Amino acid sequence: MKVLVVGGGGREHALCWKIAQSPLVDTLYCAPGNPGIAQLAECVHIAADEIDALLDFARAESIDLTVVGPEVPLTMGIVDRFQEAGLEIFGPSRAAARIEGSKGFSKDLMARHNIPTAAYRSFSEHAAAVAYIREQGAPIVVKADGLAAGKGVIVAMDEATAIAAVDDIMLEQVFGSAGTSVVIEEFMDGEEASFFAFTDGKNILPLASSQDHKRVFDNDEGLNTGGMGAYSPAPVVTDELYDEIVETIVKPTVAGMAADGHPYAGILYVGLMIKDGRPRVVEFNARFGDPEAQPLLVRMKEDVVPILQACARGELKQTSLEWHDKAAVCVVMASGGYPGSFTRGHEIKGLEEAAQIDDLVVFHAGTRLVDGKVVNNGGRVLGVTGLGSDVATAIRKAYRGVETISWQDAHYRKDIGAKALKGGR
Structure with missing residues (x-):
């Protein structure tokens, strides 16, 4: 069968890595893909949000299954379009994808169906949002209602920070149309x-x-x-x-x-x-x-x-999955300055050496091939993933891979998985 994966980040590299192992799959495509994915699949130069072009490609190539990685094409309705064309596609419809596309929608869903979550209020007017923050006090959480690439949530430990967040989202529109309205929530610790x-x-x-x-x-x-x-x-x-x-x-x-x-x-x-x-x-x-x-x-x-x-x-009958006994730890290597501004185009060294390490997989997220060299091309660049008999062993394996790879101004956290070593508390 022919499979098309939509997206070009670390998640899509992992999906391609797993799908490529299936004996059912003869041909694997990824749009747009990245240099890491290109070692597993044929990369197609179509962006993840170019739904018309993706649909044309799927028709022309007689794709048997399309798997959507990122949220943006889902909220744009790629699943609806493919299904209307009679093509099989994995992912929620546009209406269902609102569970991520709108914080207000998801909070209202939870309220209707008694799903445990933080107390909240939604606001489309700046003054009312600020008044609510002053009434509730801090700590408090401010969220842009729409998609903000994982960055639209501000955990404010004081009222001034919370009000500044509302200003940034609603007045300065730092997240664009995602900030037309905000959800303000009770702070949850744990x-x-x-x-x-x-x-x-x-x-x-x-x-x-x-x-x-x-x-x-x-x-x-x-x-x-x-x-x-x-x-x-x-x-x-x-x-x-x-x-x-x-x-x-x-x-x-x-x-x-x-x-x-x-x-x-x-x-x-x-x-x-x-x-x-x-x-x-x-x-x-x-x-x-x-x-x-x-x-x-x-x-x-x-x-x-x-x-x-x-x-x-609509035919899911399986009720359980089999897992390898090993633990896995993924350490993200990011560009210097992320999640703020950063410089692209630095050559990444050590990828071939890392590929020789047993029980280690390096997933590409924000990379690009320039003149035969892999360079950083995004905020999160690589997901260095190690396997081990337990979390501690997997941590050591992942960081062994991280220490093998370098580029100018690369940075990463040094404590990934540490909470697991404390028994999850």
Whole structure:
């Protein structure tokens, strides 16, 4: 069969890496792809948001299954367009993708269906949002309603920071149209975890637990990013808590989306805050997390393609997944200055040496090939992913890979996975 993966980041490299292993797949394409993906798939020079061109390509090449990586084409309705054309595609419809595309939509969904989350209010007027912050006090969380590449959430420890965030989002429009309205939430403390489940709109197939590291610097300091690293499994998600997440969050969310008239098919990401053994939802995403996809797909034992097909066809019967006993840790190497401004075009050295290390996979995220050399071309550049018999061993393997690779001003966190070594507390 012929498979097309849409996207060109680390998540898509991980998807291509896993899909390429399937005996069902004869030809793999990725649009637009990246230099790492090019070693596994034929890269097609079509951007992820060029839906008409992607549809034309899928028709011309008789693509059997399209797998959408990023959120933007999902919220633009790529799934609806492909389905209308009679093409099989993995991912939620435009209406269902609002679970990520609008914070207000997802919070209202949770309120309607009694899904545990933080108390909140939505605002489309700046003055009312500021007044609410002054009424509630700090700490408090300010979120741009729309898509902001993982950067539209400001955890404000004082009122001045919260009001400045509302000013930036609503008046300065630092996130563009994503900031037309804001959601202001109760501050939740605890430990974060990421939980994923495949679904066909009715049935669910939960994945192993994982944990992301959102802040740019060690000890969870600095600005939020798209993710500086991840590991799986996450000890904070005990077997008992895993079952509670499935029963009180995942199942009610999938059932609620169907009851509200926009069934959700694809992969559902649930960002969680866990305190005193109880989970609450921080946010939903309509796709695989990045960088959580990297350790999860490396640990997944079975062929992912039949699962993707079953979700796309509404025929998901499988109830459990097999996982390698090994733990996996992904350390993101980023461009200097990220998540702010950064310089592109620095040559990346050490990739060939890293490729020789056993139980290590280097996923490309923001890279480009220039005159035969791989250079940095984005904020998050590489996801260096190590496997080990336990998290501590996987951490050592990942950082061995990181130390092998270099480019000018590269930076990374040095504490990815450290929370797991403390027993998830």
